[in-house]
Amino acid sequence: MIDSLLAYITLAMILFSIGFLGVVSRKNIFVIYMSIELMLNAINLIFVSLGRYYESMQPQVIAMIIIAIAAAEAAVFLSLIVVLYRRKKSLNSDIFTILSQKDSHE
Amino acid sequence: MSNFLLAWIVLIPFISSFIIGVMYLYSIKVARVPNFVFSLFGLSAPLLSFLLGFSFFLQMIGNDEIFLYKAYRWLEIDGYDIDMGFMADKLSIFMVLFITFVGWLIHIYASGYMKDDKGYGKFFFYFNFFLASMLLLVLGHGPIIMFMGWEGVGFSSYLLISYYYEDGENVKAGNKAFIANRVGDFGFIVAMVTMFYYAGSNGFDFLNLKESLLSVPVPVLTFIGFSLFVGAIGKSAQIPLFVWLPDAMAGPTPVSALIHAATMVTAGVYMVARFHFLYDLIPHVGLFIAYVGAISALFAAIIATKQTDIKKILAYSTMSQLGYMFIAVGLGGYSVGIFHVFTHAFFKALLFMGAGAVIVALHHEQNIFKMGGMKKKTPLVYFTMLIATLAISGIPPFAGFFSKDEILLTAFSSGEYLLWIIGVFTAILTAYYMFRLLFVVFYGKNYKEDKKLHFLPKSMTTPLVILAIGSILAGFIGIPELLGGENLIGSWLGNWKNSSLHVTHSTEIILMVINIFAALLGIFIAYKKFYMYDMKEVPIFTGIVWNKFYIDEIYDTLIVHKIKQLSIFISYKIDVHFIDKIVMGLSRGFIRSGHYIAKMQNANTRFYAFTMLIGISVISTYLIMVLR
Amino acid sequence: MIDIIFIVLSIIAISGAMGMILFSQTIYSALSLIVTILALAGVFALLSAPFLFMVQIIIYAGAIITLLLFIIMFLNIKDDNLPSEPNKMTTIFIGAALLLPFNILVLKAFYTLPSKPMHILGKDFGSINDFGMELFRSWLVPFELISMLLLAALIGAVVYARKEKAND
Numbered sequence: 001m002i003d004s005l006l007a008y009i010t011l012a013m014i015l016f017s018i019g020f021l022g023v024v025s026r027k028n029i030f031v032i033y034m035s036i037e038l039m040l041n042a043i044n045l046i047f048v049s050l051g052r053y054y055e056s057m058q059p060q061v062i063a064m065i066i067i068a069i070a071a072a073e074a075a076v077f078l079s080l081i082v083v084l085y086r087r088k089k090s091l092n093s094d095i096f097t098i099l100s101q102k103d104s105h106e
Numbered sequence: 107m108s109n110f111l112l113a114w115i116v117l118i119p120f121i122s123s124f125i126i127g128v129m130y131l132y133s134i135k136v137a138r139v140p141n142f143v144f145s146l147f148g149l150s151a152p153l154l155s156f157l158l159g160f161s162f163f164l165q166m167i168g169n170d171e172i173f174l175y176k177a178y179r180w181l182e183i184d185g186y187d188i189d190m191g192f193m194a195d196k197l198s199i200f201m202v203l204f205i206t207f208v209g210w211l212i213h214i215y216a217s218g219y220m221k222d223d224k225g226y227g228k229f230f231f232y233f234n235f236f237l238a239s240m241l242l243l244v245l246g247h248g249p250i251i252m253f254m255g256w257e258g259v260g261f262s263s264y265l266l267i268s269y270y271y272e273d274g275e276n277v278k279a280g281n282k283a284f285i286a287n288r289v290g291d292f293g294f295i296v297a298m299v300t301m302f303y304y305a306g307s308n309g310f311d312f313l314n315l316k317e318s319l320l321s322v323p324v325p326v327l328t329f330i331g332f333s334l335f336v337g338a339i340g341k342s343a344q345i346p347l348f349v350w351l352p353d354a355m356a357g358p359t360p361v362s363a364l365i366h367a368a369t370m371v372t373a374g375v376y377m378v379a380r381f382h383f384l385y386d387l388i389p390h391v392g393l394f395i396a397y398v399g400a401i402s403a404l405f406a407a408i409i410a411t412k413q414t415d416i417k418k419i420l421a422y423s424t425m426s427q428l429g430y431m432f433i434a435v436g437l438g439g440y441s442v443g444i445f446h447v448f449t450h451a452f453f454k455a456l457l458f459m460g461a462g463a464v465i466v467a468l469h470h471e472q473n474i475f476k477m478g479g480m481k482k483k484t485p486l487v488y489f490t491m492l493i494a495t496l497a498i499s500g501i502p503p504f505a506g507f508f509s510k511d512e513i514l515l516t517a518f519s520s521g522e523y524l525l526w527i528i529g530v531f532t533a534i535l536t537a538y539y540m541f542r543l544l545f546v547v548f549y550g551k552n553y554k555e556d557k558k559l560h561f562l563p564k565s566m567t568t569p570l571v572i573l574a575i576g577s578i579l580a581g582f583i584g585i586p587e588l589l590g591g592e593n594l595i596g597s598w599l600g601n602w603k604n605s606s607l608h609v610t611h612s613t614e615i616i617l618m619v620i621n622i623f624a625a626l627l628g629i630f631i632a633y634k635k636f637y638m639y640d641m642k643e644v645p646i647f648t649g650i651v652w653n654k655f656y657i658d659e660i661y662d663t664l665i666v667h668k669i670k671q672l673s674i675f676i677s678y679k680i681d682v683h684f685i686d687k688i689v690m691g692l693s694r695g696f697i698r699s700g701h702y703i704a705k706m707q708n709a710n711t712r713f714y715a716f717t718m719l720i721g722i723s724v725i726s727t728y729l730i731m732v733l734r
Numbered sequence: 735m736i737d738i739i740f741i742v743l744s745i746i747a748i749s750g751a752m753g754m755i756l757f758s759q760t761i762y763s764a765l766s767l768i769v770t771i772l773a774l775a776g777v778f779a780l781l782s783a784p785f786l787f788m789v790q791i792i793i794y795a796g797a798i799i800t801l802l803l804f805i806i807m808f809l810n811i812k813d814d815n816l817p818s819e820p821n822k823m824t825t826i827f828i829g830a831a832l833l834l835p836f837n838i839l840v841l842k843a844f845y846t847l848p849s850k851p852m853h854i855l856g857k858d859f860g861s862i863n864d865f866g867m868e869l870f871r872s873w874l875v876p877f878e879l880i881s882m883l884l885l886a887a888l889i890g891a892v893v894y895a896r897k898e899k900a901n902d
Contacts, residue, residue: 009841010841017830017833017836018751019751020829021833023712024825025822026822027712028758028760028816028819030760030763030764030802032711037799038767038770044774044786045774051781057865057867057868061873063783067786067793071798072883076890078802078891080894081805083895085811091817093711094817097708099709100709716825716829720832723832723833730835
């Protein structure tokens with residue numbers, strides 16, 4: 001039977017893994033951000049399916065809160081990307097390693 | 107009087123040395139402190155200690171009271187408690203008396219001798235520290251406290267020997283003394299640990315040990331006694347650890363007088379006497395001690411006959427006299443040994459101080475064959491030196507005669523005739539080399555007249571006179587009954603085993619006469635050879651005796667050289683090729699691995715995520731395998 | 735029927751996700767993400783979560799990802815500004831291999847739960863009414879805290895993104 005908890009969890013794990021792979025493999029900082037969003041969605045899916053499984057509303061509330069946090073994160077992350085792109089004219093996340101240096105402000 | 111004053115006998119010199127040390131630091135760092143301030147503290151401390159000791163002495167007359175003062179509990183180790191305690195019985199108070207008195211005189215002398223020295227304050231700092239350590243040694247109520255004093259005198263002796271530290275040779279001599287003493291101290295420590303292990307449970311002080319040692323098996327006692335004697339050998343410069351004493355003459359002459367004649371070197375004798383309850387149980391070790399003493403006495407006397415340095419002659423004579431003392435204490439005549447310690451302190455201090463006066467007068471000349479005619483120039487020094495020389499040679503009625511006679515009597519009456527023969531022969535040699543010194547220095551014609559003599563201050567000559575009086579009178583406290591006297595020292599020091607009572611009076615008289623003849627024989631030979639000695643050239647000696655039997659060289663090749671080779675092997679072979687390789691290799695490995703690990707810390711988030719991924723993977727794999 | 739819908743939605747979601755990490759053009763990635771998120775919204779609907787279905791479409795797809803698209807277009811990224819990613823595929827495969835144990839572990843853990851039908855429940859579960867009751871009964875404080883968080887994020891975003899001074 002496909003329509004079972006395990007099927008939903010499998011879907012969530014596949015999406016989560018793809019998101020993780022995106023973080024690990026891509027240099028484009030936008031894609032990294034999107035991968036993180038994807039991972040959050042996967043987690044949401046796990047919550048919601050568990051809520052359905054146990055017939056409880058709590059996980060849905062948590063999922064809603066996660067979405068709200070994702071929205072807040074989006075605001076900060078995107079403004080950061082804007083600032084960094086203005087300075088470096090690049091979307092390469094590796095360039096931002098200079099942030100670890102003491103005299104990174106040039 | 108309360109017993110706490112016992113602690114003050116020791117504390118006064120300690121405090122005074124501390125004050126002098128602080129003042130000296132002040133004087134070299136900030137502003138000059140006049141010498142008389144140092145003298146004031148330096149000279150009053152031994153005097154105060156002497157007066158305190160004397161008050162205890164007065165209380166002890168006529169009874170057998172033992173004063174015991176436990177200041178505080180010093181160590182508490184689970185049932186083994188060690189108190190900081192002081193004990194004064196008749197033996198220690200006797201030692202305190204002459205240590206402080208002779209020490210005081212030598213302090214006075216030193217204030218004249220060291221007058222022009224830059225480190226005047228430093229000298230008195232060391233000197234008082236030494237005196238305090240010596241008093242601690244004598245007054246300690248248990249072996250541990252005694253050992254503290256023991257180490258204290260060793261340490262201050264090191265400081266004083268290398269006092270003129272600008273000369274590397276003096277520092278070397280100080281090191282030599284310190285190292286030789288360490289060998290002895292090792293013996294002391296071993297003995298102490300063994301004693302503590304076998305008999306320390308009922309309190310580790312002399313009074314308790316006296317009881318608890320009775321139940322210890324004899325082989326263990328033998329071991330303890332032997333190890334203790336190793337310590338005594340080191341401190342009292344007997345064969346085979348005597349090599350440091352002649353070199354220790356590198357220090358200023360008052361140091362030689364105080365430390366290497368009158369007090370510190372007698373610590374070994376004192377220790378054997380202090381542990382008499384132990385040595386009474388093991389007479390075979392005592393016999394061994396006596397033989398070591400006899401051989402040392404003879405050996406040192408032979409070497410002394412050929413020396414040219416005035417202080418080294420006296421150093422070897424000290425060693426020889428210490429040998430006599432060990433004969434006595436080894437054979438159980440503790441009071442006799444201490445008697446000789448007492449008389450010896452007077453005349454040997456006097457000899458050293460006289461020698462020091464001559465040396466100062468002749469602008470620091472130490473070779474006796476470059477001296478001469480001092481009799482006319484310094485008559486006071488001559489007379490005092492003559493008294494001391496007569497005393498050490500054993501001419502009645504001077505001090506040395508009585509004590510030396512008692513020692514030889516002890517040896518004879520114990521049935522150890524070999525010891526007696528060695529003793530008598532050594533007496534001949536003693537008289538010979540001492541009068542050789544006297545004749546050459548005071549009657550010889552070698553000294554060039556044109557040099558002006560250095561002035562001798564009163565502070566140097568007065569103690570000479572006092573000590574000369576002491577050298578004459580000190581013997582009278584131990585006049586044998588034979589001569590109608592009363593052996594005060596024997597009765598004072600109590601009912602120790604004293605075997606000299608078993609000979610008839612006629613034998614005693616014969617022995618006494620033999621002694622006197624031995625001394626006269628030595629004097630006669632010296633007179634024949636050296637009276638009016640006027641060799642124009644300084645004689646150059648060769649031969650085995652002049653080279654001190656090559657003992658230093660033998661030690662060098664047998665021990666020093668071997669250790670050096672071993673050290674070289676360790677430092678250049680094992681250290682460089684083995685330990686350094688490991689250590690350096692390790693450090694290089696750390697640096698290299700740190701270099702690689704630092705590369706991981708590259709601020710690249712993707713890399714961090716990848717590392718995290720690996721971690722998750724590994725942990726998951728592990729959990730899958732665990733959670734079946 | 736539900737099985738078919740689930741499978742279709744899953745395929746859409748996974749392909750969208752794959753597209754997101756595989757496209758090198760940022761704008762295509764973002765559009766793929768919208769596809770995935772919409773498909774997930776459908777999955778939420780299957781799981782009797784109508785409120786989340788709406789939130790997912792309106793807030794996630796409609797607001798967040800649209801903001802993202804807006805930013806991407808605003809920055810006007812040229813191909814030269816995109817990083818070159820030659821090792822992308824290699825890393826993806828290695829990463830996939832490394833993630834396999836983790837997936838197995840999680841799935842194994844859920845496998846132990848007893849199986850149970852997951853069809854859509856009736857009106858008595860998952861209504862907006864229920865959601866609101868739950869939110870304001872048990873989750874009031876976190877809810878209020880989220881408003882604080884959003885305020886902080888707002889201020890942070892403004893501070894970051896304001897025009898920099900010339901001499902900075």
